[in-house]
Amino acid sequence: MTIKQIYTGCLSQGAYFIESNGEAAVIDPLREISSYLKLSKKYNAKIKYIFETHFHADFVSGHLTLANKTGASIVYGPNADPEFKAIIAKDNEVFEIGNITLTLIHTPGHTLESSSYLLKDEQGKDNCIFTGDTLFLGDVGIPDVAQRYMGVSKEELAGILYDSINNKIKPLSGDILVYPGHGAGSACGKNMMKETVDTLKNQKKINYSLNGSFSKDDFIKELTDDLPVPPTYFPSNVKLNQEGYKDFDIVLKKSLNPLSLNDFKSLSKNDDTVILDVRDQDVFKQGFIPGSIFIGLKGGFAPWVGSVIKDINTKILVVCEKDFEVETITRLSRVGFDNVLGYLKDGFDVWKKSNEKIDSVxxxxxxxxxxxxxxxxxxxxxxxxxxxxxxxxxxxxxxxxxxxxxxxxxxxxxxxxxxxxxxxxxxxxxxxxxxxxxxxxxxxxxxxxxxxxxxxxx
The missing domain is CATH 3.40.250.10 (Rhodanese-like domain)
Structure with a gap:
């Protein structure tokens, strides 16, 4: 049995590759799927299932692309209503992967379809649980904004989450490992730990949702008071994950478009177009194209793009250092920003050498x-x-x-x-x-x- 956590720091997000005896499963994949395919090849394992813990709001998942490439079945928990072929599993439904099993445990609260997956090893012993956005290390998932838009109050969701954690997760053995969907830095929780794996035993001691320090009413108040304002792209990402999206390879091919200075200037004149400068902040402040927005790759890039640029359909012109074009487009696509018109060929240097106007901070x-x-x-x-x-x-x-x-x-x-x-x-x-x-x-x-x-x- 193999368990690999594929952690993406920019999104503070954990995806998981699980392998046993020639079969594999992936939990909550990102949109670009190459890492999962490489692991599948490395372990000579066919990807059988793609398990989703819920419809994600903070990133576009790779479930559809991965399913199309591998023939794997996509699995959601109860209440999920995807507009594509998927298994809508029952609570406690068991899935076999080689010599191990994953049991879907319906744990609503963050969203109504939220589910966790309990892994039993080759001996049938509980080994670990993948909790998605239900239980984080030191924290829990906040009531999801998309659910609140549909008329379910944050207080109702918090109460449902309390019951899920205390009735479904807390009774499990403290010896098992907890693999969450996110770590510190994610907007899906309030105050997560920086660690990305822990024992349930330790979480029962330190996590306020598990250690008995809060009554249900107190938990609801703690979770819903001073909720952070969710980024505006969250509902759009839920929609993409629920209805479908373009393959990442198509987006990359369209967006990887080198633009001459004149073409770049011409496109930038449109009111619905944003110039996005992704260089290092110390470089940016010394000189940049007037009117451009700085969001550097060396930071929480994708979530801040989603917070600052309000519409995921915004047309984007990229200014970046040489050889960072693919990374920029990739990280934009992770949060659904697929409308990149291209990038300035030869970067800011060509703008500067042409004696164009320059701003600074x-x-x-x-x-x-x-x-x-x-x-x-x-x-x-x-x-x-x-x-x-x-x-x-x-x-x-x-x-x-x-x-x-x-x-x-x-x-x-x-x-x-x-x-x-x-x-x-x-x-x-x-x-x-x-x-x-x-x-x-x-x-x-x-x-x-x-x-x-x-x-x-x-």
Whole structure:
């Protein structure tokens, strides 16, 4: 028996490849399926099943492409209503993979079709459970936005989730391993651990949903209070996962389109087109195409694209470093952004050498900020409310990047902007520049470096 966790850091997402005696299964695959096919070949195992824990909101799954390539059956739990051929399994239905079995355990709450999969080894002993977005390490899945749009309240979902965890997962042996669908950084939970596998025994000690520290009513309140604003692309991804989507290879072939400077400029003039600059933030701030949005590949790229660019059908022009074109298109497609018109051939250098207009973002070190902090300056903190509870600069304005409302800001004013480490603040600076704000300072190193210079922190 083999279990492989294929973890994608950008999405904080775990997919799983399971093999036994020449047969295999994949749980929650990503849209590009090459890694699963390689594992299938490596272990000389035919992929028999593709198990989905639910209709994902935060990424486009690879279930359809993988099924078409391999002939594997797609499996969902009760209440699922896909618009393609799939097995809608019953609670406790058993599936054989070689000499092992996976039992579908219906665990609704995050969504109404959410299910977990209990693996029994060759001896029939419980070995591990794949919990999807039902149970995370140290946390649980928040009530899914797509379900809430359909009229099921967040409180109802939280109550259902409490029952699922306590009636279906908690009674299992503490010796089994828990393999969750996500880790720290995902928008599908509030406060997940950075680890990606743990024993159920340890989770019964530390996870508030399992350790008895909350009554059902308290659990519902804890889970539904201050729910983060979900990215706007979530419902669109649910729709793609439920109804279908283009194969990744088709998207890549269409999008991998090198554009001359003149063609790039011509396409960029359309109001429905966005220039997306994915270079490193320290490179971007020194010079970029006016009006472009920065979201760097070296960070939580895909989720922030989905948060910042509100419509997944937006036409996108890419500015990237050489040889990062395929990676950019791949990571955009993971969250359903398939409408890439192409990329600037030879990158920003060709723009610069042609003496086109260039914009930039000024930066200030926390040490220099310390010298002016007591004067009348405007500080913008783009971190979440939860992050600010652990410390904030006095008189700073909180405008979380995931809900970036600039209506109260004045374009002629000067603003000093920070996040935790510098990535999100540069995204914010690019958005403000695009809106016509000109006097901006990015606080280098963010709040992590601010703490080091003994600035007054509340």
């Amino acid at each position: 000024k930066s200030i070190l926390p040490l220099n900020l310390k010298e002016i902090i007591d004067s009348d300056i405007s500080l913008i903190d783009v971190r979440s409310k939860l992050e600010r509870e652990k410390g904030l600069l006095k008189n700073s304005i909180n405008i979380p990047l995931n809900d970036f409302d600039t209506n109260t800001l004045i374009k002629s004013d000067t603003y000093y902007i920070h996040c935790a480490g510098g990535y999100r603040s540069m995204i914010a600076c690019s958005l403000l520049k695009r809106l016509g704000f000109s006097s901006l300072f990015d606080i280098s190193g963010g709040f992590a470096d601010i703490r080091k210079v003994n600035l007054k922190i509340n």
